[in-house]
Each structure stands twice: as structure tokens, then as C-alpha cells.
Amino acid sequence: MDFVGKRKIWYFLSLLVIIPGLFSLAVQGFNFGIDFAGGNLLQVKFQDETTIEEVRTALEKINLQDSAIQPSEDNTFIIKTSVLDESQQDQVVNTLEKEIGSLEILRSEKVGPTIGKELRNAGILSLSIAIPLMIVYITIRFEFKFALAGIIALVHDILVTLGIFSIFQLEVDSTFIAAILTIFGYSINDTIVIFDRIRENLRMQKSKKLELIPLINQSIKQSLTRSINTTISTLFVLIALFFFGGETTRLFALAIIIGIAAGAYSSIFIASPLWYEMKKTEANS
16 A cells, blocks of 8 residues: 555545534534533432442433442442532432432532643643653654654544544543543554654665655555554453443543544554655755
8 A cells, every 4th residue: 555645545534534523623612521511419328239330220210321420438429410400409319219229418519610620731731741742752763853743643633532522522521631641642652663664764775866655655564563453452452441341431431442543543644644745845945
């Protein structure tokens, strides 16, 4: 496959996802969960042995199955819901008692969006520190054009993930921030492997006339098996987590699945062609 020669096709396919995602972000934004939008917190202790599944099934009766449920010791659960008035809170308690059994209310309060804002700001700060350090590291180990191409590919992966969550209005909670940071750290790995292969092949190039397109294509092909195997083996675990990990980890797993799939694509079809574009521009200037 001519990875570099057909680069405009790969760019177009990426834009088919990114542009609608950006439009959705501008028009409807995100579907923020309780961590960002605020809501109600209810801590209850059941008299009998109870599981998360039983609590969630009970909440389904009143359309609150998307609530965050955190188990604690001695049959105690912390339930975070969307904003509820007093009558709706009473309905939650009555439903839990009816479906599960006797309970004791340990805490009932409204939760503001402060925690979500703090997590968001911490995530932005982390990326603000990580991006310059990545650029410095890749520039020292390779060159600045490699660093710039790698960061653009990372931005591509993040935009794809953000866009899909916005388009389909999937809930964004505190775990989504962790997923974005995970994608950012994981995705650069495959890109660096391909860049390393390009650098090695450049060193071994004996011809005075440097033909970059065949060299880059060869480098990608040499790294392809490793990239595919790594991605598939990681996706196996994440897909298992998505289907069997429960409601609280499902969207977290989905975000990483999207990001890693986008990262594998960008490492092969976006990052190296972008580096070629920069080298070609430098040669023509």
C-alpha cells in the first residue's frame, strides 16, 4: 500500500469525522454528567446484602439507570444522580426500599459542578505540560518536524474522540478526563515506533538521491505488524471491559477504544505523511 502517495485520501477520511465533530461541539456541546453539571448525592445503607446490579435495576424503574453507583463497606452505596427535587428524592428512596429492602439514609445533599471543573482544569494543565515536554523530547531524539507531526496526530486522535462523544451525546464524566489523558499517552507510542524506523532507514540510505516516499512506505510496512498486534491486543481487553465491566466503566472503556483506534490510524496514515509534507516543503523552499 502506498501510504504516503495516497495521503490526501487519509486526510479526507479523517476530516469526515473531525469536521462533523467540531460542528457538533459548537452547536450542542457535550452531554455532561453529574461531575460537571451537578446533581444529587445519596448515601444509603441496606439492611440486607446488596449488589450494584440490584441497585441499578431498582433505579431503572424510575429512569435513573445512568446514575453513578459507588459501593462501600457494610452494604453502603453512594448514588449520584441528575438534579432531583424533594419529591423525586423521596421516590428514589421509596423505590430502593420497595425493590431491595430496608435501608438507612446516611447522607443526602446536592452536588455542584466544582469537582468536574477542577478535574477539567487539572486535565488541561496536564496536557499543557505534557505537550511541550513531548515536543522537546522528540525534537532531541529525532527532529522538530517529527515532533510537530506527532503532536498533530495526537490532536487528531483527541478531536475524533471528543467529536464522537459530542455527536452521539454520550455522557461525559470524570472518567472521560482520565480516558483522554490515557489516549494522549498511549497514542504517541505507535507513532514514535514508526518515526524510529524512518530514522533508521534514513541512516542506511546509501543513494545520494533521497526518495522519501518509498522509504516512508517501507518504514510503515516494517512497523505495521507490531502496530496492529499491539492495537488489537489492547482492544481485546478494552472491549471485554466495555461489555462486562459494568455501567460505571463502560463509557470510560468506549472513549479509550475510540482513541486507540484513532491513534492506530493516525500513526500509520497521518503522522508520517505529515512529516513528509514538511520535509517536501523544506526541500522546495
